[in-house]
Amino acid sequence: PTVNNLYSIISLLILLVSTLTPTTALTMDFSIEVIQANIEKKHQNIKHIKAGDLLKLDHNTVIFDVREKQEFDVSHIKNAIRIKPDIDSIKFIEKFSNQLEGKNLVFYCSVGRRSSALASRLQPLLIKEGVHEVYNLKGGIFQWHNEGKSLVQNGGLTKHIHPYSPLWGLLLENKQSIKYSPDTPTDKPE
Secondary structure, three states: OOHHHHHHHHHHHHHHHHHHOOHHHHOOOOOHHHHHHHHHHHOOOOEEEOHHHHHHOOOOEEEEEOOOHHHHHHOEOOOOEEOOOOOOHHHHHHHHHHHOOOOEEEEEOOOOHHHHHHHHHHHHHHHHOOOOEEEEEOOHHHHHHHOOOOEEEOOEEEOOEOOOOOOHHHHOOOHHHEOOOOOOOOOOOO
16 A cells, blocks of 8 residues: 555544544543542532432432433433433423432433433423432442442342443443443443
8 A cells, every 4th residue: 555545544433433433542641530529510400429429318319320221221320210311301391200309319320411401401490390319320330339339220239330332431440341232242232
């Protein structure tokens, strides 16, 4: 191949990689801590709670998993209610209004980006509905998993977790626990 062809191929590969990876990965600053700091800076109107502090909250807490069904089906935090990341605010209030008054609501997703965005968007309506506090789980289910906290699947304990994508799966410390669906072998993307 000619030099021009090599430059074209390299440029195409760089373009492809840059569209598939988060900006933080390209700057080699790809960690849950950096992602969380950016989330907290962007969503200052909500509180961000550590996994250990979530476990200390009382029974007046409702946990919402803001991931896609396939992610939730692999594993989730016990008693979490799955909701779509793009759920309409009014539909959320209508669906859960009987569970909101006086409660603490904790939202989580893989690392906190989707859940923070949703919690931030819902918070004004939630406060009007009598919600006590609105939280985002710091580091999401990935940090929860990395800290060895328990996850469930179909009511039983599991060690598995959905990585969202191969790139985001790099944030998981135990690569052997990665599964893309409850029925696929570990470490095998579909």
